[in-house]
Amino acid sequence: MTNTSEETQVYDSTTFWIAPARNFRTSARLHLQHLLFQNTLDHILEPNIQTFVAGRKELKVADLGCGNGAWLNDLYDELSSKGISAQLDGYDINPINFPASAFLPPSVTLKKLDILAKPLPADMVGAYDIVHARALTSIIVGSDLSPVLSAALALLKPGGWLQWEESRADTWVVQPPAPDVSTTACDTIAHMLKAAGQARGSGFEFLGELGRHVEEFGFSDVHSLSVNLRPRDLKAWTEDYLMVWEELYVFFPPKAEKPEAPMTREAWVDLFAKAVGETEKGVAIHQGAIVSVVGRKAI
Numbered sequence: 001m002t003n004t005s006e007e008t009q010v011y012d013s014t015t016f017w018i019a020p021a022r023n024f025r026t027s028a029r030l031h032l033q034h035l036l037f038q039n040t041l042d043h044i045l046e047p048n049i050q051t052f053v054a055g056r057k058e059l060k061v062a063d064l065g066c067g068n069g070a071w072l073n074d075l076y077d078e079l080s081s082k083g084i085s086a087q088l089d090g091y092d093i094n095p096i097n098f099p100a101s102a103f104l105p106p107s108v109t110l111k112k113l114d115i116l117a118k119p120l121p122a123d124m125v126g127a128y129d130i131v132h133a134r135a136l137t138s139i140i141v142g143s144d145l146s147p148v149l150s151a152a153l154a155l156l157k158p159g160g161w162l163q164w165e166e167s168r169a170d171t172w173v174v175q176p177p178a179p180d181v182s183t184t185a186c187d188t189i190a191h192m193l194k195a196a197g198q199a200r201g202s203g204f205e206f207l208g209e210l211g212r213h214v215e216e217f218g219f220s221d222v223h224s225l226s227v228n229l230r231p232r233d234l235k236a237w238t239e240d241y242l243m244v245w246e247e248l249y250v251f252f253p254p255k256a257e258k259p260e261a262p263m264t265r266e267a268w269v270d271l272f273a274k275a276v277g278e279t280e281k282g283v284a285i286h287q288g289a290i291v292s293v294v295g296r297k298a299i
């Protein structure tokens with residue numbers, strides 16, 4: 001919710017996710033985003049990993065930056081239905097959105113951990129058959145994928161699989177339902193976000209070649225998928241992104257504090273309201289596709 005007296009912030013990937021604002025609203029948005037990823041990909045485990053798990057009786061899976069554990073909960077159902085008993089461990093730097101363990105399946109455990117910390121706890125190293133990562137672009141600084149890929153590689157057993165899924169955060173699509181519906185405010189925000197990413201040293205262009213990066217890091221059997229979003233999900237994707245955009249006001253200074261700023265908080269709030277108005281006329285905002293990359297740690 002907009003608070004014009006709140007201090008102006010500078011985006012910092014190391015503090016953003018532990019701020020008090022990452023609360024039940026963030027979790028609700030992540031639940032929605034989880035459903036949208038699943039609608040788009042139509043699998044919990046990527047087909048090559050499904051082949052890997054077929055016939056196995058036991059499995060250990062880690063989910064890095066697991067949020068509210070929604071993916072692990074669905075994975076539990078899928079593996080149980082195949083008679084696979086698995087230890088499913090979620091790790092997140094901020095435990096605020098973990099469901100109470102009383103409401104989780106007994107084999108799902110969520111733990112507070114900075115997955116970029118070095119060294120990682122010794123009992124986790126080389127312990128996992130599958131490591132999952134999803135929607136982690138916000139913790140990647142300057143297009144350097146090595147912190148996330150090093151963590152995944154460290155946790156995997158030899159021959160274990162990484163599954164990494166991301167929205168194409170390098171792309172903003174502003175799509176009117178008909179040519180005469182205005183998209184000016186949404187276009188302006190999309191353009192600003194792209195420019196802000198590039199100014200920080202990453203417009204997330206690496207997502208277009210995520211498979212190549214994973215392969216160059218030393219993973220083998222790399223497979224990449226790019227799946228376009230379903231038109232019938234675009235309204236929900238739009239709502240998901242509006243919830244993110246609504247929180248961005250903290251990065252713009254109030255007019256009283258910095259009247260010469262290229263975008264004051266008041267101007268942002270006005271622009272956001274106009275963008276919402278456009279979406280109420282049917283404009284969709286989204287990122288076009290989801291990219292999913294899997295690869296194996298050398299045996």
Ligand SMILES: C[S@@+](CC[C@H](N)C(=O)[O-])C[C@H]1O[C@@H](n2cnc3c(N)ncnc32)[C@H](O)[C@@H]1O
Binds near residue numbers: 033034064091
């Ligand atoms: C966009 S959310 C994605 C959550 C989940 N992967 C999903 O797809 O629903 C990013 C998550 O990464 C977590 N995170 C950020 N930095 C982290 C770090 N260094 N170690 C562990 N988790 C981190 C955040 O707290 C947040 O829950």
